[in-house]
Amino acid sequence: MAEITSYPHRVEPQEVDFTLRASVASIINYMLNVAGTDAHNKGFGVDVLQGQSFTWVLSRLAVEIKSQPCQYDDIVVDTWVNEFNRLSSTRNFRVRRGDEVMAEGVSQWCMINMETRQAVDMSTLKDVYERAMVAEPSPIAVPARLRAIEPTTSTSRPVVYSDIDFNRHVNTLRYIDLVFDALPIELIENNHGMRIDLNFIAEARYGETLTIGGINDGNVWQFEISSDSDKTLCRAKISF
Amino acid sequence: MAEITSYPHRVEPQEVDFTLRASVASIINYMLNVAGTDAHNKGFGVDVLQGQSFTWVLSRLAVEIKSQPCQYDDIVVDTWVNEFNRLSSTRNFRVRRGDEVMAEGVSQWCMINMETRQAVDMSTLKDVYERAMVAEPSPIAVPARLRAIEPTTSTSRPVVYSDIDFNRHVNTLRYIDLVFDALPIELIENNHGMRIDLNFIAEARYGETLTIGGINDGNVWQFEISSDSDKTLCRAKISF
Numbered sequence: 430m431a432e433i434t435s436y437p438h439r440v441e442p443q444e445v446d447f448t449l450r451a452s453v454a455s456i457i458n459y460m461l462n463v464a465g466t467d468a469h470n471k472g473f474g475v476d477v478l479q480g481q482s483f484t485w486v487l488s489r490l491a492v493e494i495k496s497q498p499c500q501y502d503d504i505v506v507d508t509w510v511n512e513f514n515r516l517s518s519t520r521n522f523r524v525r526r527g528d529e530v531m532a533e534g535v536s537q538w539c540m541i542n543m544e545t546r547q548a549v550d551m552s553t554l555k556d557v558y559e560r561a562m563v564a565e566p567s568p569i570a571v572p573a574r575l576r577a578i579e580p581t582t583s584t585s586r587p588v589v590y591s592d593i594d595f596n597r598h599v600n601t602l603r604y605i606d607l608v609f610d611a612l613p614i615e616l617i618e619n620n621h622g623m624r625i626d627l628n629f630i631a632e633a634r635y636g637e638t639l640t641i642g643g644i645n646d647g648n649v650w651q652f653e654i655s656s657d658s659d660k661t662l663c664r665a666k667i668s669f
Numbered sequence: 670m671a672e673i674t675s676y677p678h679r680v681e682p683q684e685v686d687f688t689l690r691a692s693v694a695s696i697i698n699y700m701l702n703v704a705g706t707d708a709h710n711k712g713f714g715v716d717v718l719q720g721q722s723f724t725w726v727l728s729r730l731a732v733e734i735k736s737q738p739c740q741y742d743d744i745v746v747d748t749w750v751n752e753f754n755r756l757s758s759t760r761n762f763r764v765r766r767g768d769e770v771m772a773e774g775v776s777q778w779c780m781i782n783m784e785t786r787q788a789v790d791m792s793t794l795k796d797v798y799e800r801a802m803v804a805e806p807s808p809i810a811v812p813a814r815l816r817a818i819e820p821t822t823s824t825s826r827p828v829v830y831s832d833i834d835f836n837r838h839v840n841t842l843r844y845i846d847l848v849f850d851a852l853p854i855e856l857i858e859n860n861h862g863m864r865i866d867l868n869f870i871a872e873a874r875y876g877e878t879l880t881i882g883g884i885n886d887g888n889v890w891q892f893e894i895s896s897d898s899d900k901t902l903c904r905a906k907i908s909f
Contacts, residue, residue, distance in 0.1 A: 447830075595687050
């Protein structure tokens with residue numbers, strides 16, 4: 430059994446929104462960067478997996494944000510893995526400014542073969558993974574499974590250069606931007622707490638066209654991002 | 670007289686493009702972040718200016734990129750001010766990986782009154798500025814004055830939440846993204862050297878619609894970004 434590991438970070442100017450607080454996309458980026466660094470440090474990072482043509486894929490993510498750190502704040506991101514089976518691994522996050530908990534997250538990952546894009550049995554990582562497990566429960570409820578919606582609003586745009594990662598797939602963080610760009614800006618400006626559930630279903634490539642559809646019911650906003658030929662890429666639910 | 674000041678930086682995953690090298694927008698962001706930090710450290714940062722309702726505005730920028738640093742590279746950004754008059758200040762940049770110079774830049778700034786949005790005479794900063802001046806020439810030719818173009822291609826999209834800074838104006842870096850998103854991706858992928866000249870003319874606000882028009886002649890690409898009622902925001906020229 431291992432301990433929770435903590436990574437320091439300073440909130441940089443390019444990470445804040447017009448309220449001078451770290452955007453939700455930035456807070457999620459802190460979590461995902463720490464996931465990559467911690468997996469590397471514990472011996473199961475993408476660098477090790479790529480030797481076998483495997484890689485990590487984020488399948489679901491839940492984040493609860495109580496408050497957002499401000500520009501130049503020194504924060505700490507805690508992370509720990511507390512569940513692991515053949516098909517899925519659960520990694521948790523806590524974003525703190527000193528002792529003040531500002532955001533918490535739970536992510537679920539699977540391992541895929543980069544050539545076939547099929548899920549891989551993770552049992553081969555069992556030994557190295559068991560040494561990294563931490564006996565600490567997830568800080569919030571695990572990510573919800575989101576169902577299809579019937580959007581009442583919809584916008585489209587092409588995938589561009591600044592959207593794509595080294596696989597030429599749309600970067601995960603861009604989906605967060607698309608979702609938050611579709612919300613009324615006042616909700617973001619006056620945020621005093623939200624929960625976000627995200628399901629990542631398929632990947633969009635350079636040259637495709639993204640469509641983001643949304644519905645709203647009271648304090649709950651749901652979005653579905655799809656691409657050419659109605660391929661569903663990502664579903665999101667935000668509760669203020 | 671002062672010395673060139675150097676700021677270290679590590680290239681983070683969110684700063685690289687699909688080639689796993691820092692994007693041009695990220696390299697320019699390194700320069701602009703260091704400009705803000707260095708001005709603060711030398712006593713003429715926005716924090717001091719805001720006491721008088723003044724702020725810095727970037728008017729022109731030229732950047733020459735020989736090569737782009739890779740993910741997790743440790744780089745250094747050198748910066749120095751070498752010219753200063755009533756209406757404009759010149760700040761220079763050099764991005765290095767060890768002794769290898771990867772990019773150089775020259776920026777021209779003016780000071781404006783935040784309420785009237787009019788230029789302010791900078792003579793009041795003369796004493797503090799003269800102590801910060803460095804007797805070192807600019808590393809590349811100063812930014813060109815760019816003329817209007819007659820675009821042959823054009824795309825439009827609204828200003829969204831993730832575009833705007835604390836003034837609710839479109840962030841400078843977003844113009845860089847728009848320009849590079851409009852280039853053939855192969856030019857970015859195979860980049861072995863480029864020069865970028867940028868003129869910042871007016872600011873776009875949340876709710877406006879951005880239009881980006883472009884022309885191409887051989888290795889030279891020119892763009893003009895405008896918003897509602899043909900207000901010109903930014904002109905860019907890229908020479909590969």
